[in-house]
Amino acid sequence: MTPLLLASTRATIPDLITFVVCAAVVLTGALGVVMSRNSVHAALSLVLTLFGVAVLFIEQDAQFLAAVQVIVYAGAIVVLFLFVIMFLGVDREENVAAEPLKGQRPLALVLVVIAATGIIFLAATSHWVTGAHAVAGSTTAGGHSNTYLLGRSVFTTYLWAFEITAGLLVIAVVGAVVLARRPSQVHEEPRDARPAAPGAGGPGDAAVASPPVAAAVAAGTGASGSTTDDGERRPVPAGVTGRAEDGMDERVTGS
Amino acid sequence: MTGTLLALTTHGDPLYAHGVGWFVWVVVLIKVLVAFAVLLVSVMLMIWFERKVISDMQSRIGPNRAGPWGLLQTLADGTKLFFKEDLLPERSDRFVFKLAPYLSLVPALLIFTVVPVGGIVTIAGHPFELQVADPPIGILVVLAMSAVAVYGVMLAGWSSGSKYPLLGSVRASAQMISYEAALGIVVVTVVLVTGSLSTRAMVESQSAAFWDWNVIRLGIVPFLLFLTAITAELTRPPFDLTEAESELVGGFHTEYSSIRFALFFLAEFMNVITMSAVVVTLFFGGPDGPVPHLPTFDVWFPTVWFLGKVLVFLFIYVWFRAALPRLRYDQLMTLGWKYLIPFSLVWLLGVAGFLVDGWWGLGVIVVGAACAGLLVRAFAIGRGRADQHGSMTALGARLSRPTLVTGSPLAPPIPPAPPSPPARPVTTRPVSGTEGEG
Numbered sequence: 001m002t003p004l005l006l007a008s009t010r011a012t013i014p015d016l017i018t019f020v021v022c023a024a025v026v027l028t029g030a031l032g033v034v035m036s037r038n039s040v041h042a043a044l045s046l047v048l049t050l051f052g053v054a055v056l057f058i059e060q061d062a063q064f065l066a067a068v069q070v071i072v073y074a075g076a077i078v079v080l081f082l083f084v085i086m087f088l089g090v091d092r093e094e095n096v097a098a099e100p101l102k103g104q105r106p107l108a109l110v111l112v113v114i115a116a117t118g119i120i121f122l123a124a125t126s127h128w129v130t131g132a133h134a135v136a137g138s139t140t141a142g143g144h145s146n147t148y149l150l151g152r153s154v155f156t157t158y159l160w161a162f163e164i165t166a167g168l169l170v171i172a173v174v175g176a177v178v179l180a181r182r183p184s185q186v187h188e189e190p191r192d193a194r195p196a197a198p199g200a201g202g203p204g205d206a207a208v209a210s211p212p213v214a215a216a217v218a219a220g221t222g223a224s225g226s227t228t229d230d231g232e233r234r235p236v237p238a239g240v241t242g243r244a245e246d247g248m249d250e251r252v253t254g255s
Numbered sequence: 256m257t258g259t260l261l262a263l264t265t266h267g268d269p270l271y272a273h274g275v276g277w278f279v280w281v282v283v284l285i286k287v288l289v290a291f292a293v294l295l296v297s298v299m300l301m302i303w304f305e306r307k308v309i310s311d312m313q314s315r316i317g318p319n320r321a322g323p324w325g326l327l328q329t330l331a332d333g334t335k336l337f338f339k340e341d342l343l344p345e346r347s348d349r350f351v352f353k354l355a356p357y358l359s360l361v362p363a364l365l366i367f368t369v370v371p372v373g374g375i376v377t378i379a380g381h382p383f384e385l386q387v388a389d390p391p392i393g394i395l396v397v398l399a400m401s402a403v404a405v406y407g408v409m410l411a412g413w414s415s416g417s418k419y420p421l422l423g424s425v426r427a428s429a430q431m432i433s434y435e436a437a438l439g440i441v442v443v444t445v446v447l448v449t450g451s452l453s454t455r456a457m458v459e460s461q462s463a464a465f466w467d468w469n470v471i472r473l474g475i476v477p478f479l480l481f482l483t484a485i486t487a488e489l490t491r492p493p494f495d496l497t498e499a500e501s502e503l504v505g506g507f508h509t510e511y512s513s514i515r516f517a518l519f520f521l522a523e524f525m526n527v528i529t530m531s532a533v534v535v536t537l538f539f540g541g542p543d544g545p546v547p548h549l550p551t552f553d554v555w556f557p558t559v560w561f562l563g564k565v566l567v568f569l570f571i572y573v574w575f576r577a578a579l580p581r582l583r584y585d586q587l588m589t590l591g592w593k594y595l596i597p598f599s600l601v602w603l604l605g606v607a608g609f610l611v612d613g614w615w616g617l618g619v620i621v622v623g624a625a626c627a628g629l630l631v632r633a634f635a636i637g638r639g640r641a642d643q644h645g646s647m648t649a650l651g652a653r654l655s656r657p658t659l660v661t662g663s664p665l666a667p668p669i670p671p672a673p674p675s676p677p678a679r680p681v682t683t684r685p686v687s688g689t690e691g692e693g
Contacts, residue, residue, distance in 0.1 A: 040351065040413065047406070064452075067395035071439075075402025079409065079432060086413055086421075145391050147452055 018059050026052035039085045043078055050074045064147040270383035282383055290387045294367055298524045299329040305573045312577040333517055341513040346416030355414060356518035359407030362400035363525040369393045370532040371458050373542050373558035384455060385558060393454035394442055397533055401488055405431045412507035423506030427490055427497035430587060434487040437595035441481040444603045445469055445537050447610060458541035470538040473606060478538045480599050485530045487591065491572055493579035494587060531568035539564050597630055
């Protein structure tokens with residue numbers, strides 16, 4: 001198998017070693033994500049998988065993708081996952097014996113069998129794309145760097161898709177901000193019978209930028225007083241803070 | 256502002272130009288070992304330097320017992336910490352608790368690998384760069400590693416199973432994530448004028464004369480933004496709320512003891528050194544400087560320049576610590592999100608405009624200034640409303656403040672519940688009670 005693999009893809013022995021090690025890391029992480037009883041451990045396993053994939057990207061000469069993988073996925077998205085896990089107080093060992101859905105285990109088994117059959121069927125009947133030529137050209141065409149080529153294709157050929165994606169992300173952020181800010185307005189209205197304007201937050205209101213961070217910040221600053229020296233009151237999403245406290249209390253007293 | 260669009264090719268270290276033989280292996284190994292050793296020793300000296308300088312600034316003597324001028328004080332402290340009992344808190348998550356210090360230390364070490372510390376040296380006919388690694392994505396490695404460094408702090412606080420570390424780690428990670436955005440935008444500005452992500456290419460593009468250093472070429476603002484952002488990223492004073500002793504005991508490392516505690520401090524000071532080196536690389540030409548033509552020695556002069564520049568920034572960090580009071584949390588977030596990010600964005604667009612054409616640049620600057628004015632006006636309106644809004648409750652807040660402070664820090668003073676909800680159960684319960692009885 002090994003000589004065949006090497007012959008068909010022009011890979012060298014170091015390439016193969018890198019691939020095997022990274023594949024092992026990726027699979028370990030992936031299994032950890034679904035099998036950890038503690039959700040923080042699961043999130044850490046996800047980071048492991050992302051790192052493995054990043055190294056595989058470097059192996060494929062896609063250095064820029066590798067860096068972005070680490071910066072965006074490991075550095076931002078999983079950090080936000082962790083924030084949510086820590087603040088909703090679900091960072092305890094889960095009781096695996098309890099079944100929230102009746103009959104989910106047999107159903108899962110059936111689905112696994114179907115999926116495995118499908119994969120084996122596909123593997124047996126269709127041909128592999130491994131080793132095929134890239135659609136968008138080589139990652140090092142014309143002696144240009146990988147970043148240069150990626151930028152070229154993103155800002156010329158695929159500009160439309162790129163801009164649409166950017167618009168979608170902006171809409172998602174704005175939507176999240178709107179949803180996250182609503183409770184604070186509802187709570188503020190009865191206090192002094194005047195309509196709370198959308199921008200009525202104090203200067204420390206980070207909700208505009210990123211709601212999960214803002215929620216965490218609100219909970220984190222609680223200790224030093226969310227009533228600042230000027231008497232400005234920052235809109236703390238009451239539901240979020242309350243739950244965060246519950247979570248922490250459970251951590252301190254329970255786990 | 257002269258942007259040179261370099262030929263965007265992959266250069267890389269000339270060491271690898273002729274394949275990878277045993278000589279290359281040896282050179283790489285030596286580079287790694289030397290960088291590691293130098294970093295560890297310089298952390299030792301940095302801690303001593305910080306304590307000495309801050310003592311001078313506060314009219315004290317500082318460490319003066321171990322070694323000449325107290326030079327070996329850090330070594331003595333390290334030895335002491337090493338032999339202390341290693342405690343694991345009962346409620347900690349053991350695996351993560353043990354893992355966290357390394358997640359802080361490893362990124363600190365890795366960032367230094369892409370910093371060019373000198374020119375090109377030739378040994379036995381093989382030229383190589385004085386830099387551990389010169390990947391084509393150089394500066395992105397710095398950003399990626401500073402993103403990963405958040406994990407160490409965050410997991411240390413969480414896994415301690417204790418309230419103060421958790422609060423400290425939440426502050427720290429929120430702060431690091433917030434300032435990473437501004438950091439990234441300023442780095443993009445530098446990348447624009449360099450035309451490459453490689454740190455070596457950045458240094459080379461600044462090497463013509465000292466007015467080609469990015470600090471001058473980009474206008475001084477990006478440098479100031481970057482310095483602010485990385486000071487926050489490092490959680491150094493005045494942005495050290497994460498270990499505000501008066502509020503949080505010690506921040507995320509409260510529960511740590513022995514050598515794990517030492518690892519956190521090692522990582523912290525190593526980060527100060529590597530980030531100073533990154534500032535020097537991005538804005539001050541790295542190892543660039545006038546080199547006297549001396550036989551065999553002129554190769555090492557760039558390194559001397561580099562070290563000198565880094566030392567200036569190390570001093571500046573200590574100076575910050577001695578001179579500036581700690582920011583309040585809302586001030587920190589305001590500075591990051593409302594000032595640093597918009598300013599760095601406008602400056603980035605301005606630089607991009609000037610790279611295209613002078614008129615474009617001027618146009619972008621004018622539009623950007625108008626937008627910035629609108630933004631500031633919007634903040635002022637928001638602040639004014641908040642003040643009006645808060646003036647009713649301000650007196651009450653001031654009066655109730657002492658109880659808030661002395662109260663349990665885990666029960667954060669949530670804005671006192673609006674009077675109506677508690678009133679509702681009181682009125683409804685008798686009704687339901689009578690219904691139940693009758």
